[in-house]
Amino acid sequence: MSDDIKKYFNGLLQKVSGLYVIQITDRDGVPLLRVSQEKNIDFALMPSFIPTFTTACDQASKLGLGRNKTIISMYSNYQVVQMNKLPLILTFVGAENCNTGHILALEHQVDGYLEDIKLAVTEA
Amino acid sequence: METQLEKVLMDTAARPDTVGALVANRQGLCLVAKGDIDPNVSGIGMAIAQQVAKLEPNSTVPATICLYSGNKRCVIKNDGRITAVIFKQLTANSATGN
Amino acid sequence: MDKEKSIVPNQIGYLVLKDDGAVLESGGELKNDEHSANVIMGLLNLTESIDESFMPNSSCERITIDYEEYYYSICMSNRRIYIVKISGSQNGGNTTTATASSSSSNSVYNDASDSAGAVLA
Numbered sequence: 428m429s430d431d432i433k434k435y436f437n438g439l440l441q442k443v444s445g446l447y448v449i450q451i452t453d454r455d456g457v458p459l460l461r462v463s464q465e466k467n468i469d470f471a472l473m474p475s476f477i478p479t480f481t482t483a484c485d486q487a488s489k490l491g492l493g494r495n496k497t498i499i500s501m502y503s504n505y506q507v508v509q510m511n512k513l514p515l516i517l518t519f520v521g522a523e524n525c526n527t528g529h530i531l532a533l534e535h536q537v538d539g540y541l542e543d544i545k546l547a548v549t550e551a
Numbered sequence: 552m553e554t555q556l557e558k559v560l561m562d563t564a565a566r567p568d569t570v571g572a573l574v575a576n577r578q579g580l581c582l583v584a585k586g587d588i589d590p591n592v593s594g595i596g597m598a599i600a601q602q603v604a605k606l607e608p609n610s611t612v613p614a615t616i617c618l619y620s621g622n623k624r625c626v627i628k629n630d631g632r633i634t635a636v637i638f639k640q641l642t643a644n645s646a647t648g649n
Numbered sequence: 650m651d652k653e654k655s656i657v658p659n660q661i662g663y664l665v666l667k668d669d670g671a672v673l674e675s676g677g678e679l680k681n682d683e684h685s686a687n688v689i690m691g692l693l694n695l696t697e698s699i700d701e702s703f704m705p706n707s708s709c710e711r712i713t714i715d716y717e718e719y720y721y722s723i724c725m726s727n728r729r730i731y732i733v734k735i736s737g738s739q740n741g742g743n744t745t746t747a748t749a750s751s752s753s754s755n756s757v758y759n760d761a762s763d764s765a766g767a768v769l770a
Contacts (some may be wrong), residue, residue, distance in 0.1 A: 442694060443598065528572070528579025528594025533590065536698065570703070592700050599695050603714055605688045612717050618696055619711040620704045638703055 429460070432540050436462045445525030446477055447505075451541070452477050452519040459515070460544065477516060480509045486544060492520060497528060497534075514548050515541060553583060560585040563637060570623075570638040577632060588638050594637035600629030659736045661719055666730040679734055689723060689732055694724070 437450050440462050456477030478530040485496035488513060501523065502506045508530045510517040517537070519530050554556075563572040564586035572590025573581050573597065581593035603616050618625040624639040652675065656663050662677030670690040675681055698706045714721040719736045 444601065524577075526579035526594055526598050528575055528581065528591070529598045530594065531580075532591040532594040587683065587703075589700050591723065595695060595699055602688060602692045602695055605691075606685060606714065606721070607716065615715040617713045617715070618699070618704070618709045619713075620708040621658055623704055625699060626703065638700075 430443070432460065432543065433462060435540055436460065436537075440464060442454060442485055443521070443526060443529050443533070445522035445531065446519060447522070448518070448520040450520075451544060452516050452518065454481050456481075456516075459548070476507070477518065480516060480518070483484055484509075484511050497531065515545060517541070545551075556583050557585070568639050568641050570640050571630050572635065572637045575634045575636070579634075582633070586638070588636070592636055594636070597629065597634040600627050600634050604629070656731075656733050657722075657735055661736050663734070664689075664730075664732040666729045666732070668730065670672070673729070677734070686705065689730070693723075693725075693730065735760040 435473050440446055440449055446464070448461065448463040450458060450462075452458050453476075470546045483498060487498065494511075496511055498509050498511075500509075504523055506521050506523050506525055506527065508519040508521075508527065517534075519533075521530065553624050556576075560574065560583050563569065569574055569586065571584065573584035573588050573590060573593055574583045575581055575593035577597075579594040579597040579604055581590035583602075584593075586591045599613030600617060607614070613628060616627040622641040622643070626635075626639065627636040628635050650700065654663075660677060660684070662679030663675065664672060664679045664686055665674040666686055666689075666722040667673055670686060672681070672683065672686050679685055692712070696709045698711065699709075710725055712721075714723070719734055721732060721734050723730065723732050725731075
């Protein structure tokens with residue numbers, strides 16, 4: 428299964444110009460799948476911002492607007508889009524001028540593929 | 552603030568054969584959508600416009616892109632700042648005119 | 650242009666690609682234009698999934714790209730991608746008049762696919 432899924436996510440990475448990394452982790456930040464462009468970002472930082480997202484997401488859910496689904500963070504050189512798909516967390520890292528709308532639209536497309544990974548996580 | 556934009560889109564979406572219309576900003580995020588169109592289309596619409604812009608980088612006037620599928624059309628135009636996407640579906644009447 | 654094949658009247662250039670993006674034939678202004686071929690393959694990749702509920706995935710059979718003085722017509726047939734650059738404008742670059750233009754482009758498309766198919770047959 429993982430080859431198929433990896434291929435699919437690599438295809439997505441090529442489709443969205445300026446997208447550097449797609450990462451799927453569980454809510455503790457344990458990486459389940461990662462695809463990235465040659466031009467890498469500093470992976471040393473990645474483990475820390477997954478738990479941070481989980482915390483931010485939990486806090487944002489307390490605003491009285493319902494459950495938080497997505498957090499988009501803009502930086503001077505990067506943008507990070509994180510989606511809460513518990514038990515999974517989907518993280519996209521791209522250039523600051525990358526097409527945010529396109530990344531958000533991927534959410535519905537990847538659902539089918541995530542189901543397989545979700546199964547694997549819940550079984551474990 | 553966006554009333555002008557809403558008005559323009561309302562007019563566009565009310566045109567014959569038009570199913571829906573939206574405009575997206577530079578980040579591919581939907582500003583306004585009217586009619587039967589998924590706001591999520593803004594991202595892919597802008598991605599298509601950006602891809603086409605690579606075809607003739609020296610062209611001063613942006614291109615109009617039209618995708619055809621049966622009696623349906625998807626028209627995309629980008630002026631560098633905003634992107635418009637219009638969904639059209641030809642009714643039997645106008646289709647016979649083809 | 651006399652030894653170039655003519656697919657449609659007023660053509661400026663043409664490309665015929667395999668479905669993997671390899672250039673099979675080319676001529677006119679698009680002769681050996683790998684750049685345009687790559688851009689258009691990228692475009693086709695993007696148009697596969699626009700909105701499942703409006704256009705089924707991969708159902709898009711034709712694309713036109715209109716500039717002021719010329720336009721590109723791209724169509725898919727028989728696992729080949731035909732790209733023709735044609736002089737003349739279809740709709741003056743106004744998105745809202747696209748319905749009117751689509752009828753004229755339709756006839757161009759038919760010409761293009763018929764004669765292109767005939768030449769290759």
